[in-house]
Amino acid sequence: MLRLFQQYAAEYKTKQDAYAKIWNIVDPTLSQHNRNFAQNIQLLRKSKEDVQIDAALRASMTNSEDSVDYDIDDMEPTNLDFDIKVS
Numbered sequence: 001m002l003r004l005f006q007q008y009a010a011e012y013k014t015k016q017d018a019y020a021k022i023w024n025i026v027d028p029t030l031s032q033h034n035r036n037f038a039q040n041i042q043l044l045r046k047s048k049e050d051v052q053i054d055a056a057l058r059a060s061m062t063n064s065e066d067s068v069d070y071d072i073d074d075m076e077p078t079n080l081d082f083d084i085k086v087s
Helices: 002-009 015-029 032-062
Strands: none
Touching: none
């Protein structure tokens, strides 16, 4: 089976293209439950990628000198005018 897949996968630029082609063939044959399951897996993969990107951005920000990590107890009280009229 793997050889058969590799033979047809060689026609595509990337493995992802081959997987997408196969998925487009298989997806309509699946039950709704299995389609939902596959969509959930895809969302988890996207979430993982988003977390990795976010972690890399946070790491790059912590290396900068302009950090915004302050403790609320160490800050001076200020008058924040939000145009709220108290009677």
